[in-house]
Amino acid sequence: MGTVSNITSVLVALAAWAYASTASAFASANDTIPAQAVLVDRLAYTVLGVNGAFRTSAFTELFNPTNATPPFFQVFDPAFLAILGPAATIRSIAANPDFAFAHEAPIWLPEADEVYFASLDGSPLGHSDIDHNNQVSKISLGDVAQAIDAAGPGVSAVNVGFTKIESLPEEVQMTNGGTGPLHGKLVFVNSGRGPLPPSLVLVDPADPANTTVLLDNFFGRQFNSLNDVKIHPKTGKLFFTDVTHGHLSDFRPAPLLPNQVYRFDPATGSVRVVAADFDKCNGIAFSPDGKTAFVTDTGVFQGYQSAVDQTATSTIYAYDIDPKTDTFTNRRVFAYIDTGAPDGIQLDAAGNVYAGCGDGVQVWNPEGTLIGKFFLATTAANLVFAGDGRLVILAETAVYLAEIAAKFNKVSFP
Numbered sequence: 138m139g140t141v142s143n144i145t146s147v148l149v150a151l152a153a154w155a156y157a158s159t160a161s162a163f164a165s166a167n168d169t170i171p172a173q174a175v176l177v178d179r180l181a182y183t184v185l186g187v188n189g190a191f192r193t194s195a196f197t198e199l200f201n202p203t204n205a206t207p208p209f210f211q212v213f214d215p216a217f218l219a220i221l222g223p224a225a226t227i228r229s230i231a232a233n234p235d236f237a238f239a240h241e242a243p244i245w246l247p248e249a250d251e252v253y254f255a256s257l258d259g260s261p262l263g264h265s266d267i268d269h270n271n272q273v274s275k276i277s278l279g280d281v282a283q284a285i286d287a288a289g290p291g292v293s294a295v296n297v298g299f300t301k302i303e304s305l306p307e308e309v310q311m312t313n314g315g316t317g318p319l320h321g322k323l324v325f326v327n328s329g330r331g332p333l334p335p336s337l338v339l340v341d342p343a344d345p346a347n348t349t350v351l352l353d354n355f356f357g358r359q360f361n362s363l364n365d366v367k368i369h370p371k372t373g374k375l376f377f378t379d380v381t382h383g384h385l386s387d388f389r390p391a392p393l394l395p396n397q398v399y400r401f402d403p404a405t406g407s408v409r410v411v412a413a414d415f416d417k418c419n420g421i422a423f424s425p426d427g428k429t430a431f432v433t434d435t436g437v438f439q440g441y442q443s444a445v446d447q448t449a450t451s452t453i454y455a456y457d458i459d460p461k462t463d464t465f466t467n468r469r470v471f472a473y474i475d476t477g478a479p480d481g482i483q484l485d486a487a488g489n490v491y492a493g494c495g496d497g498v499q500v501w502n503p504e505g506t507l508i509g510k511f512f513l514a515t516t517a518a519n520l521v522f523a524g525d526g527r528l529v530i531l532a533e534t535a536v537y538l539a540e541i542a543a544k545f546n547k548v549s550f551p
């Protein structure tokens with residue numbers, strides 16, 4: 138899901154009086170601070186005072202107290218500097234202000250070093266609605282590396298072209314989630330369009346994108362609009378979220394199922410619900426050991442065009458996974474998001490959690506403490522590691538590449 142289109146990002150200098158302190162917490166870190174990092178001492182902003190410039194919107198006002206110019210790394214905790222490493226950079230690698238071509242479904246294909254993604258579904262900026270399917274594209278990171286080399290020293294934006302996947306069949310309607318590869322095939326979940334059913338499919342990355350539909354119903358009933366998907370790292374079973382966003386975006390009929398998380402076992406065809414009781418479940422991810430599941434809940438968005446409700450969920454939940462039933466148990470709040478809502482979600486090899494939010498990608502340590510942000514000042518709906526040290530961020534009308542120190546958490550299978 139996404140909401141970037143009609144939001145003007147307003148940078149709020151929260152507290153002009155607050156000295157831009159980079160004091161205590163970072164005192165020993167001087168030689169490891171990348172040029173694009175901005176250190177924000179949390180203690181300097183704990184009190185805004187009776188005349189403080191408090192935010193009233195989680196969408197149009199961002200937390201950028203040092204008024205830094207995006208893109209940059211907003212560092213709250215030294216642990217984020219370890220994720221970045223001393224030479225970290227972040228830049229835009231593809232952009233088209235007239236087309237939200239890079240919304241969700243990011244998949245890194247290692248052999249080709251390409252990243253796939255889908256455009257914003259059900260939105261004018263995504264060029265898609267009930268009569269028009271959205272677009273799946275890919276970008277070559279080899280081309281990106283060449284463009285960066287050609288641009289010379291410094292961290293300047295480059296603009297590499299992306300390629301539409303032309304040959305997808307009619308079963309692939311409004312792609313919104315992607316992961317893998319699974320046995321070499323791209324895994325996509327599609328929201329469906331009008332009466333065309335939502336579906337879970339495998340797509341061969343080789344031309345002509347031969348597609349296998351794995352699932353398009355729950356015992357004969359259409360899903361609402363499938364949103365996101367991950368493969369369990371130990372079992373290879375597929376877990377996906379289903380939510381009302383297709384209906385809220387005027388391209389799917391009224392929902393006939395609750396918003397919930399399902400598990401599909403490709404070996405047996407068994408499909409079952411593993412988590413319920415959401416406002417709007419959205420992104421999903423697993424810890425590297427496969428024991429913890431994370432599900433984002435974007436209840437705060439009431440639909441693309443309508444108002445937001447700031448009192449609704451904007452929350453990442455963590456669960457234990459019952460190894461016998463695959464159900465998600467022991468739900469707890471992992472994080473509540475200060476800006477926008479948590480959409481797509483990924484982990485790194487150390488178990489840090491990254492989510493696309495209203496101001497870029499936010500990062501929490503495994504205990505759920507917000508340690509830093511890849512600050513774009515615009516919505517990032519999803520992201521994917523392209524191997525160790527490369528984070529590709531989808532920001533609707535642009536794609537960003539962050540080159541950092543963190544190691545990736547494999548999402549392919551086996």
Ligand SMILES: *[C@@H]1O[C@H](CO)[C@@H](O)[C@H](O)[C@H]1NC(C)=O
Pocket residue numbers: 164165166167
């Ligand atoms: C880091 O830099 C600051 C300001 O230049 C300096 O006061 C401080 O001593 C430095 N810390 C270390 C550990 O080098």
Ligand SMILES: *[C@@H]1O[C@H](CO)[C@@H](O)[C@H](O)[C@H]1NC(C)=O
Pocket residue numbers: 341343344345347
């Ligand atoms: C794609 O499917 C067609 C028709 O079934 C088949 O002839 C072709 O070999 C397939 N291509 C690949 C790359 O598997």
